[in-house]
Amino acid sequence: MGSAFINALQPNTLYSFNLTCVGTDKTVTLNIRTDFGRPLAPQNITVRLNSKRLRIAWSSPFLPAGPISNYKLTIDQQSPIENISNSQLSYDMTEDYVFGQKHEFFLEACNKNRKNYSLCSNPTYGRTIFFMPMPITPAQNTNDILKRF
Numbered sequence: 001m002g003s004a005f006i007n008a009l010q011p012n013t014l015y016s017f018n019l020t021c022v023g024t025d026k027t028v029t030l031n032i033r034t035d036f037g038r039p040l041a042p043q044n045i046t047v048r049l050n051s052k053r054l055r056i057a058w059s060s061p062f063l064p065a066g067p068i069s070n071y072k073l074t075i076d077q078q079s080p081i082e083n084i085s086n087s088q089l090s091y092d093m094t095e096d097y098v099f100g101q102k103h104e105f106f107l108e109a110c111n112k113n114r115k116n117y118s119l120c121s122n123p124t125y126g127r128t129i130f131f132m133p134m135p136i137t138p139a140q141n142t143n144d145i146l147k148r149f
Helices: 142-147
Strands: 014-020 027-033 043-050 053-059 070-075 081-085 090-092 103-112 118-120 127-130
Touching: 043 103, 043 127, 053 103
Parallel strands: none
Antiparallel strands: 014 027, 043 053, 053 090, 070 081, 070 103, 103 118, 103 127
């Protein structure tokens, strides 16, 4: 009984192997597809203030390593939002934005392999920060105030 270890295989790729037993003329061909792999992070991540709420938007990973099953978003180290559909490429925050508050986002693309195990992209590569300072209102002219009295 023998074995072989093959490395550097690509995810979700069909490979064909020819097996020959020593001392026989028989050859067997095995076709094996590798499982889905870990995707790269989503691309072109942007955060915009849309009316009073933040919208984070992105595009699909350059290398998905299989079909993306969902996206996972962590905001300010809170519990992640894991049920973002694979067809959804944006997320609207549910709370109004407070000027002067910084938000840190970690966005991951996830695949579920054939064993139903979730493999997500490295959250560090899907990191972005949003900060908008408090708006400054121009000071009123002192002479205008004094004219009222």
